[in-house]
Amino acid sequence: MPAFALEPEQTAWCARLRTLAARRLRPLADKGEPGRVNRPLVAELGRLGLISRLFDSGALALCLMRESLAYACTEAETALALQGLGAHPVHAHGTPAQRERWLPRVADGTAIAAFALSEPGAGSDAAALALRADGEKAEDAQGAGTQRDAALGGGPVAEADGPRRWRLTGEKCWISNAPEADFYTVFARTTPGTGARGVTAFLVPADRPGLTGTALEMLSPHPLGTLGLDAVPVTADDVLGETDRGFRVAMGTLNLFRPSVGAFAVGMAQAALDATLDHTRRRDAFGGKLMDLQTVAHQVAEMALRTDAARLMVYAAATAYDAAAPDVPRRAAMAKLLATETAQYVVDTAVQLHGARALRRGHLLEHLYREVRAPRIYEGASEVQRGIIAKELYATHAASHTPREAP
Template sequence: MTAFSLNPEQSAWCAELRTLADERLRPLAEKGEPGRVNRPLVEALGQLGLLDRLFAGEGQGEPGKLSASHAPHASHAPRGTSGALGLCLLRESLAYACTEAETALALQGLGAHPVAAYGSVRQREQWLAPARAGNAVAAFALSEPGAGSDAAALALSAAPDGPSSWRLTGEKCWISNAPEADFYTVFARTTPGAGARGVTAFLVPADRAGLTGTPLDMLSPHPIGALAFDGVTVTGDDVLGEPDRGFRVAMTTLNRFRPSVGAFAVGMAGAALDATLAHTAQRDAFGGKLKDLQAVAHQVAEMATRTEAARLMVHAAAAAYDRGEPDIAQRAAMAKLLATETAQYVVDAAVQLHGARALQRGHLLEHLYREVRAPRIYEGASEVQRTIIAKELYAARSAAPDTREPREEPSV
């Protein structure tokens, strides 16, 4: 298997996931309330073994399979579906059939991955196990009112309060699953003036004294809120990783999930494309079918080409992550950038080709149109991804020896 093709077993697994999402998860999603955590949906993701796949090789449990006792359509996942590539296939498949299920899964992974990767045995036993089971909702609390994509500019203060204790004071904003999560991975400044080197990651239970939250009314239907820290006490037992090394925790988590944000986008683009193929093939227009108009056919061809290009780049970035290649930051940024921008284009084009019906509340494309906008901003906006890509390109150029032969200057 290469990064550019899936074997029949993997393709069958993706189809199985789409069926599972459509038959088992979508009904739960439809019963949920926009802007609120859908706990029955999260619990179903845990019961079906899908949350386990977020932490394959980390923490406890048996990753790599769906729970056959709860999922009649599920079976053992094929080889090559673990790690970052497996996460991408999982997110793309769920997004195609049920964006709410995909988002619930991704947010659980984003919030709990630092615990799986950097947590102590006690932290993993207390919080990772219920998170994997879908019984505890996790959240990743990085963004602030004045520090969104610039994670090194975090202002949430962690003031020393003893030899191994701090008090958190400040705000977090645009935090998915807030304020309803059961625990938060919180990034706070323990060393003022140290930039990225003075940030520490903490595991903060939602019931910790001094922590409050409010929901935000956002375009995206999943829950997003703000958090206020009024002298919240944290100790060395709450640290994830090491003090002043929290920026590494944040970037490791984001680098793992950024390619799969692209997979989420590709899944939405694929759903919009298939809906457009079905609509244009049956819609009567100007004495024929809509697909017979060259302008329409060429638009659909462009949508399909861009979607496939984004899918290939996402798979390549994920495979590079799994191989441990050194340029994952650049690859992940490229994958997220291309996939999210592509999905925006494809969904918008699909709405245009469907006409007014796509603007009706409850239509698939009306739903996707609201869902597709946010991924171009969260986990690093498109402009931030371009900055990362350019920085990595110039760094690689500076590090590489110049082996070019000197050119002979033209005579005058």
């Protein structure tokens, strides 16, 4: 399917989602407490079958869902996305037992998932993770396990007769849905001094001993917090994917969700643009309507131009992901970068054209103004996306061009 056009069925589905969000999800969102997990809202997303679609649809469908929900109810959009972000590693890399235990509950909205990657000293540089996974070995009756561990420096040891064990120690920060999630996808360093190659992903239920959390009060209204891990026990049964290859789990998840962050931004930009069209068409100013002023008309045109360009970039990235194209990291970074920066511009311009009324608590644009800032930071800040784009461009160029020898 071309990235620049949607099928009529897709367009109709998006319209139904916007209506559904306004009628059934918006009232539940309004009853929620900012900064807290809204479990009734998540449960309704489950009842409507929207969460399960995260796992049986492609990237384009995910983007269409996020854009449509964001237009009418950003809280519902974010609740849906966080379920997907936290549970996608389980869906894509989990064992049959892990999937059977958690995915049905995530899908029906009775279990809250979270993606725990960032740390106080490792936000944009995800490969600099410091949370330790200190290896243990189940002791046999003669205590030989302890002796072998000591001989190997205390690292995790492969067992022929039992699973490996680790203790997770450190801190995670800026974790969405923390500390209220029911389980966390936690990324920890299993092999020191190896950068991205020594990271392992673990599925950590919230009731594990040594796991604590604190909520953070943030500008954005969705739940966010810190996690403290004090020798939290995990075993090989909790590993997602392979030991020391958790960075692939993280990046694979982000490559899917980064374009859809762009879709979230596009939904907000479209809502701000539509509100501005309505306001400038009705507002009296200088003997006419606000829309009659050339400077206003040009600003509105620029808002629409940038919003459509961002939407096309998001759809192109999602289509590339669904086609398993080799340039997904670059396209995903471009989509997130352009769409989030565009949404910031569009919402800010909308506020300016509305004037002081847009800053009153409860106004749509006041809400969007608070919501739109965070996506330029999370899941890789704008500066990180530029770095990814440049790295991918140079790698592609080097692979396809042989330098000519100097005369």
